[in-house]
Amino acid sequence: MKAVLCKAFGPAETLVLEEVASPAIKKNEVLLQVHAAGVNFPDTLIIEGKYQFKPPFPFSPGGEAAGVVSAVGENITHLKVGDRVMGLTGWGSFAEEIAVPGYNAMPIPDGMDYNTAAAFSMTYGTSMHALKQRANLQPGETLLVLGASGGVGLAAVEIGKAMGARVIAAASSADKLAVAKAAGADELINYSETNLKDEIKRLTDGNGVDVIYDPVGGDLFDQAVRGIAWNGRLLVVGFASGRIPELPVNLALLKGAAVVGVFWGSFAQRQPQDNAANFHTLFQWFAQGKLKPLVSQTYPLAQAGTAIDALANRQAVGKLVIAVR
Numbered sequence: 001m002k003a004v005l006c007k008a009f010g011p012a013e014t015l016v017l018e019e020v021a022s023p024a025i026k027k028n029e030v031l032l033q034v035h036a037a038g039v040n041f042p043d044t045l046i047i048e049g050k051y052q053f054k055p056p057f058p059f060s061p062g063g064e065a066a067g068v069v070s071a072v073g074e075n076i077t078h079l080k081v082g083d084r085v086m087g088l089t090g091w092g093s094f095a096e097e098i099a100v101p102g103y104n105a106m107p108i109p110d111g112m113d114y115n116t117a118a119a120f121s122m123t124y125g126t127s128m129h130a131l132k133q134r135a136n137l138q139p140g141e142t143l144l145v146l147g148a149s150g151g152v153g154l155a156a157v158e159i160g161k162a163m164g165a166r167v168i169a170a171a172s173s174a175d176k177l178a179v180a181k182a183a184g185a186d187e188l189i190n191y192s193e194t195n196l197k198d199e200i201k202r203l204t205d206g207n208g209v210d211v212i213y214d215p216v217g218g219d220l221f222d223q224a225v226r227g228i229a230w231n232g233r234l235l236v237v238g239f240a241s242g243r244i245p246e247l248p249v250n251l252a253l254l255k256g257a258a259v260v261g262v263f264w265g266s267f268a269q270r271q272p273q274d275n276a277a278n279f280h281t282l283f284q285w286f287a288q289g290k291l292k293p294l295v296s297q298t299y300p301l302a303q304a305g306t307a308i309d310a311l312a313n314r315q316a317v318g319k320l321v322i323a324v325r
Helices: 041-046 114-118 120-133 151-162 174-182 196-203 218-227 247-257 265-272 272-287 301-312
Strands: 001-003 015-021 028-041 066-070 084-088 097-101 105-107 140-145 166-171 188-190 209-214 229-237 258-261 295-299 319-323
Touching: 001 301, 015 301, 028 084, 028 114, 028 120, 028 265, 028 301, 041 301, 066 114, 066 174, 084 097, 084 120, 114 295, 114 319, 120 151, 120 209, 120 229, 120 265, 120 272, 140 151, 151 166, 151 174, 151 209, 151 272, 166 174, 174 188, 188 196, 196 218, 209 218, 218 229, 229 247, 229 301, 265 272, 295 301, 301 319
Parallel strands: 140 166, 140 209, 166 188, 209 229, 229 258, 295 319
Antiparallel strands: 001 015, 028 066, 028 097, 028 319, 066 084, 084 105
């Protein structure tokens, strides 16, 4: 089979496409013939040795895949050969085949194609866990989404609306905000042209926002935390800006606010029943048309490095997908 390989930590242009042996599956795994693989922010980090996991060389990036089951381990009972499946892999999905742990593999719902399925699990799983388990977002509350045109940001906008929140989308350009508006955002903030904290105050009559969804970090975190409401919750999702911010903890004290970490991958392993319940709801919302994953561009397997670069340089809107087959 063909696979995109990282043989040493470095930039995306050092990735190579080579022929490798097909993976052997263990008792608790399925073998997936990959049709499509999602590109996510961890892919930009793992190839440079900056992610919390460092796979042994050589390895393929790619944390999620969608395809068809071609073999099942002896302990697998919920899937069979021929099933259409989406799988969370951590790494390895930029390849024609991958072994996926059974607990990380779910049937693709009817009406969802492979590209959409490959763009679904990580972004919607992360945002659902963030807003449900970590923020306990309530109907009528105000949700601010930073980086609202990216994969997890757009998912947060749609899920926030489905949960009954008033959603303020923040992004760096009018074009990106138009995408967030189409996804259901009620209010928009262009933080390249206006002061984020001032706009939050203006749009909330000085009260601040109940929940802040932050996959960006850096300067935006510094401004957003000053616009949080009493009993607000600030969700730490990621640091796409490249800088991990520091919090003046007196701000949390004065607002009775909580700063809450979001690590969906660990949640999915530690609380599989809760994760399954989340996806049951997400699939219902997808069937009802409340969730419309945006795949803005697809790339062939040989151009996986180009896709990772586009994401790293914050050029992507919605999700980028590698069309493996």
